[in-house]
Amino acid sequence: MPENAAQIDFTGLIRDGDLVVCGQATAEPVTLTEALVVQAVHLPRFRMLVGPLFSETFSACAPNVSFQSYGAIGNARRLARAGRLDVIPSNYSAFCADFAARRHRADVVLVQLAESDDGRLSASLSNDYVIDSARGARLVIAEINPDAPFTFGAEWPEDVPIHVRLAARRPPVELASTPLDDVSRRIAAHAASLIADGSTLQFGVGRIPDAILSSLSHARNLGIHSGLINDAVVDLIERGAVTNAEKGTDAGITVTNQVIGTQRLYRFVHQNRAVAVRPTACTHAQSVLARINRLVAINSALQVGLDGAVNSETLNGISIGAIGGQLDFVRGANASNGGRAIIALPATASEGTSRIIANVETVTTPRADVDAIVTEWGVAELRGCGLAERARRMIAIAAPEHRDALSAQLRGVAS
Structure with missing residues (x-):
């Protein structure tokens, strides 16, 4: 078990059939997703919506978890090859708009945020579908990452509630450039x-x-x-x-x-x-x-x-x-x-x-x-x-x- 995996207990938070949305790419809230993967075998069945995956978090996950995405990018390809990824064939912009229009509805949202010195929050590394999915979610859990940059344009709206806050125990995911050939x-x-x-x-x-x-x-x-x-x-x-x-x-x-x-x-x-x-x-x-x-x-x-x-x-x-x-x-x-x-x-x-x-x-x-x-x-x-x-x-x-x-x-x- 990763050192930070026990920081939150998802028992009772995840319900049968839930759609769980998490931040994508380098905005993945790894403290939360690692804990969820470790605990998944003891939870009811649920669906996980992911974007590009550049971490190893989901390389092994309990069979009661199914995955959805708008594509198979990065390590999400492993899920696709294993037959565990249901791809929604959508333009990325339309996929985001579907959350804003409530055509897609999240039950639980996991997000990584940055916090400024005066307490303002920012979605930091990605201004995608997470904010709109959080607007209608039953539960929003945020990890506040001191190593995540505070970015302008991605400020977290004051009218979108955060139900659970905790401190991140890992820096944000990084993706280094591939050497040129x-x-x-x-x-x-x-x-x-x-x-x-x-x-x-x-x-x-x-x-x-x-x-x-x-x-x-x-x-x-x-x-x-x-x-x-x-x-x-x-x-x-x-x-x-x-x-x-x-x-x-x-x-x-x-x-x-x-x-x-x-x-x-x-x-x-x-x-x-x-x-x-x-x-x-x-x-x-x-x-x-x-x-x-x-x-x-x-x-x-x-x-x-x-x-x-x-x-x-x-x-x-x-x-x-x-x-x-x-x-x-x-x-x-x-x-x-x-x-x-x-x-x-x-x-x-x-x-x-x-x-x-x-x-x-x-x-x-x-x-x-x-x-x-x-x-x-x-x-x-x-x-x-x-x-x-x-x-x-x-x-x-x-x-x-x-x-x-x-x-x-x-x-x-x-x-």
Whole structure:
């Protein structure tokens, strides 16, 4: 049993059939979730709603607990592969809105909060569905984490009650950057050619977004309006590449929905008014994104079809990704003045199979919304292209050893 697992007794707090919602990603309240996992075998059956998991908390959990999520990100993939994760196929922004509209209802909410010197509370590292789920919950339990940064924009509303408060015994979850490799650097070099000075960036988690951000240190007047920020953003700000001066909105402010990184990032955002951690109604809304100048959306994929359709969700019928904010930001970038929507991925999977294929098994971003696809072999500019030209351009950025087979498939379809 972890040292902190006995700090709270969930007996009588969790009822049969409850939906328990906990903070996601680095906002997971680990003191609470570890205790819940240890005690789960003695509790009634309940459902656990999770987002991306970057801790090991749920690596072993009693069979009376079932899991739900809007995707399988990070260690949530283990739950999906084990058949224990029910994925709700929803855009992340719509998933959050469903809690606000009470289409999803939580019974118990577990949350990690930061507290300022004057007693104000902040949701700290993520301004997601937790606040809205807490509004209608029977029980809200908060761990106050002295190592969590107090962030502006994510202040805990005074009208949302907290029924139980306790002190966290662990610092927040951290997610360090993955070391770059040759493939990610080559992808980044191609993607960087599409990003002009004065662009505003949106990006996700992983080696490729990190590589692209690291390649932009000599850019000028970049802005950030993203679903998340990470340690690479601190590098760009400290090097003067990010000023947020030309966004057309929120001048001088880095806007994000989540903070996912290490203590270095957490120290940077702590009580920093130049960073705003806002809800999806601000970070993902089309009306907001369309007003941003030169919004460049940088997202990844598991597969891309020859017609440009993007799959970021499933492989062989198993969820190992999510819709997330991809479609919101792709469409927002397409609506932005001077914007670009980049889907970046390695041309081959780890086992050597092509990630450029004839037809994807799940469509996350429809072919009608696709702008540019980037692999280590180049850029396929697809906007405005017919299907035949799209296929030719996609084959040109596939790995050389797979191009003949893809061309043969294309001829078969054409005949």
